[in-house]
Amino acid sequence: MERRSPPPTRTQPVTDDYHGHSITDDYRWLEGDVTNPAAMGTSTPEVAAWTDEQNAHTRAVLDALPGRAELEARIRPLLQAGTVGMPHVRGERHFHLRRAGDENQPVAYWREGHDGADRVLLDPKALDPSGLTTITWLSPDPSGRLVAYGTYSVGDENTTLRLIEVDSGETLPLVIPNKVGPPMWLPDGSGFVYRNLLDPDDAYSGQVKFHRLGTPVAEDPVLYRQLTPDEDAVLATTWGPYGNLSHDGEWLVLTYATDGQSNDVYLLDFAEFLASGSLQRREVTRGTVGNAAGTVKDGTLYLFNFKDAPNGRVSAVDPAAPQEANWRDVVPERADAAIESVTYTRDHIVVNYIHQASNRLEVFDMEGRSVGEVPLPTIGTVLTRDYEGGDTAYFEFTSFAHPQSVYRFDATAPGAEPRLWTRVESPVDPASVVVDQVWYESTDGTKVSMFLVHRRDLEPAVAGPGDHPTILTGYGGFGISKTPAFSATLFPWIEDGGVYALPNLRGGGEYGDAWHEAGMRGNKQNVFDDFASAARWLIDNGYTRPERLAIVGGSNGGLLTGAALTQWPELFGAVVVGVPLLDMLRFQHFLMARYWVPEYGSAEEADAFEWLVKYSPYHRIVPGTAYPAVLLTAGEHDSRVHPVHARKMAAALQAATTSDPAEKPVLLWVDLEAGHGQGKPLNLVLREAVDQRLFLMWQLGMLERA
Numbered sequence: 001m002e003r004r005s006p007p008p009t010r011t012q013p014v015t016d017d018y019h020g021h022s023i024t025d026d027y028r029w030l031e032g033d034v035t036n037p038a039a040m041g042t043s044t045p046e047v048a049a050w051t052d053e054q055n056a057h058t059r060a061v062l063d064a065l066p067g068r069a070e071l072e073a074r075i076r077p078l079l080q081a082g083t084v085g086m087p088h089v090r091g092e093r094h095f096h097l098r099r100a101g102d103e104n105q106p107v108a109y110w111r112e113g114h115d116g117a118d119r120v121l122l123d124p125k126a127l128d129p130s131g132l133t134t135i136t137w138l139s140p141d142p143s144g145r146l147v148a149y150g151t152y153s154v155g156d157e158n159t160t161l162r163l164i165e166v167d168s169g170e171t172l173p174l175v176i177p178n179k180v181g182p183p184m185w186l187p188d189g190s191g192f193v194y195r196n197l198l199d200p201d202d203a204y205s206g207q208v209k210f211h212r213l214g215t216p217v218a219e220d221p222v223l224y225r226q227l228t229p230d231e232d233a234v235l236a237t238t239w240g241p242y243g244n245l246s247h248d249g250e251w252l253v254l255t256y257a258t259d260g261q262s263n264d265v266y267l268l269d270f271a272e273f274l275a276s277g278s279l280q281r282r283e284v285t286r287g288t289v290g291n292a293a294g295t296v297k298d299g300t301l302y303l304f305n306f307k308d309a310p311n312g313r314v315s316a317v318d319p320a321a322p323q324e325a326n327w328r329d330v331v332p333e334r335a336d337a338a339i340e341s342v343t344y345t346r347d348h349i350v351v352n353y354i355h356q357a358s359n360r361l362e363v364f365d366m367e368g369r370s371v372g373e374v375p376l377p378t379i380g381t382v383l384t385r386d387y388e389g390g391d392t393a394y395f396e397f398t399s400f401a402h403p404q405s406v407y408r409f410d411a412t413a414p415g416a417e418p419r420l421w422t423r424v425e426s427p428v429d430p431a432s433v434v435v436d437q438v439w440y441e442s443t444d445g446t447k448v449s450m451f452l453v454h455r456r457d458l459e460p461a462v463a464g465p466g467d468h469p470t471i472l473t474g475y476g477g478f479g480i481s482k483t484p485a486f487s488a489t490l491f492p493w494i495e496d497g498g499v500y501a502l503p504n505l506r507g508g509g510e511y512g513d514a515w516h517e518a519g520m521r522g523n524k525q526n527v528f529d530d531f532a533s534a535a536r537w538l539i540d541n542g543y544t545r546p547e548r549l550a551i552v553g554g555s556n557g558g559l560l561t562g563a564a565l566t567q568w569p570e571l572f573g574a575v576v577v578g579v580p581l582l583d584m585l586r587f588q589h590f591l592m593a594r595y596w597v598p599e600y601g602s603a604e605e606a607d608a609f610e611w612l613v614k615y616s617p618y619h620r621i622v623p624g625t626a627y628p629a630v631l632l633t634a635g636e637h638d639s640r641v642h643p644v645h646a647r648k649m650a651a652a653l654q655a656a657t658t659s660d661p662a663e664k665p666v667l668l669w670v671d672l673e674a675g676h677g678q679g680k681p682l683n684l685v686l687r688e689a690v691d692q693r694l695f696l697m698w699q700l701g702m703l704e705r706a
Contacts, residue, residue: 004662007053009651019606030647041590041642054668072690078488081426086394093144104131104681134679139182141189155675156637184245193245203592208243224254251296259598284322304342310513312339330368338512343384345391348411357510363414372415381483399484400453401430428491440537443529450503460542469498469700470544476505476527477556479516503534521601522611528563547573550696554578562617569627574699577632582645584616590642627657629664629699635674
């Protein structure tokens with residue numbers, strides 16, 4: 001390792017006034033072209049050269065560490081176990097995505113019948129031999145004759161829709177660009193409703209449109225669109241719009257999120273639109289607290305919602321008078337479990353509950369009478385999907401010691417043992433690990449649950465500090481639940497005596513909407529306190545000590561580890577900050593981040609500035625502090641979180657830390673062939689996994705002991 005010190009970074013101070021407070025940013029120039037608001041964050045030649053130097057330094061440090069080839073040899077076969085997805089069923093035809101072996105990307109398959117042989121529908125290698133193109137979704141028409149599919153490249157998530165004919169394998173000439181979501185087909189397959197962006201460079205130009213096969217895309221009518229600031233300053237910068245077409249093609253439910261905790265819902269008589277072109281919408285709910293999402297079945301509008309129900313409920317109403325005052329409960333709210341999702345078979349409602357941070361499936365008839373629970377293999381995570389063709393339904397299941405699997409069950413008799421449809425065959429022994437769930441107190445006395453995964457023979461120290469290398473990770477935002485999930489690459493860590501800890505932080509959805517609210521906006525510090533309290537619990541209970549404790553997080557979880565790093569640097573031995581938000585005073589200016597203002601607030605608001613500046617990791621860096629070793633990662637093509645956050649944080653930390661850069665470096669890796677992480681090919685996933693694991697092993701003393 002020839003060079004231990006990071007490349008130098010020049011400073012160019014820029015001072016802003018925030019509601020009477022002067023804040024100086026020494027590294028604003030690393031944001032690139034800030035003179036043109038339309039090109040905010042666009043890299044300049046100087047920024048690109050600086051990034052290349054940082055990447056070269058990081059590669060020099062990581063590639064010089066011993067044991068890389070051996071670790072890669074252990075992790076590669078685990079990643080090659082692949083991934084599987086739930087099928088889309090159209091008649092007897094089943095369509096799904098699966099990645100196996102050394103394939104860089106999932107391949108689209110189809111089969112006749114539940115147990116037919118898989119046939120390749122579309123291999124992304126045929127589209128792009130480099131492995132950087134991803135098939136992100138499939139949407140077969142009702143006959144199973146045509147399949148719409150979405151692709152994007154280098155992780156940019158700018159999805160393009162195309163059509164393929166199943167029997168011939170011929171790709172049809174239809175092309176719809178600009179971040180297209182999965183379309184919803186008319187029952188006769190003559191057309192579909194879809195969502196995309198009017199302008200691919202404007203994340204706030206969403207629109208819901210209708211395409212009739214055989215007509216020019218340029219003539220597709222707009223059913224609902226993002227409003228401009230002149231029309232509505234609030235709706236112009238929030239989530240939406242989205243549409244959900246009923247399976248009979250009669251109704252279109254339209255939603256527009258007004259903030260993180262509520263949305264507006266409208267109903268469009270789609271049959272009338274097809275007949276007359278009328279776009280008259282009926283208001284379902286507007287301006288009340290709590291999100292809602294719905295679909296129409298057999299003449300009734302069903303709404304999964306959190307209106308006056310922080311744990312969720314399912315309501316029903318007549319589409320002729322769909323206003324909130326007319327709703328009736330079908331599946332009432334429960335006190336002991338929150339509803340995470342609701343899906344439908346032909347004659348049943350499948351409710352995916354979350355109870356103590358793991359999922360349960362229960363089936364109801366359309367009047368809300370419980371038919372029974374679906375047996376699950378163990379505590380774990382469940383994903384479901386609508387199946388209108390009948391009452392045979394599918395769910396995806398995973399847990400810490402249970403590889404990703406897809407099961408099917410009969411909704412008319414849910415208590416029967418589900419039948420395995422397909423699964424990932426992973427070369428690990430799930431019985432070799434133990435999963436515990438513990439509870440600890442956060443700073444304010446709130447009880448928080450946490451999963452611990454470790455080797456069966458591992459025991460915490462009875463007296464004195466623990467010495468087990470430990471990874472502590474979390475998320476705590478957007479109502480997203482962190483439930484048990486299988487990760488084959490975790491097993492080498494466990495085999496080597498490591499502990500994996502996953503607390504269910506406030507801000508997530510593990511305990512309903514109230515749990516989310518307790519960790520958003522002005523309550524965000526609760527999330528960081530929950531995380532630090534988890535670290536202290538692990539130390540106090542003999543599992544580890546600060547020198548052997550690493551924290552890892554990505555995206556909003558990267559904000560989490562960045563905040564923990566700057567508030568409690570003495571508590572951790574190593575920190576991974578992945579694709580993170582870190583400059584919380586300027587985050588809203590980049591890419592699609594203004595969508596997240598309802599979650600975090602914005603420094604443009606005086607009250608929000610007060611809480612953001614207190615925890616913004618970039619602004620909490622204190623020169624002269626001995627920071628632990630840090631690995632920051634970003635994707636050059638990230639369409640969600642801009643790499644400017646990681647760039648500026650790396651420069652500021654490198655200048656501020658008093659730790660020896662040879663022993664506790666601050667490293668930055670900006671992947672020039674990736675985005676936020678979605679669609680990353682196997683070879684890049686492998687490199688990232690080995691980089692991060694080797695970095696942690698080095699910093700926690702595992703390489704010295706190997």
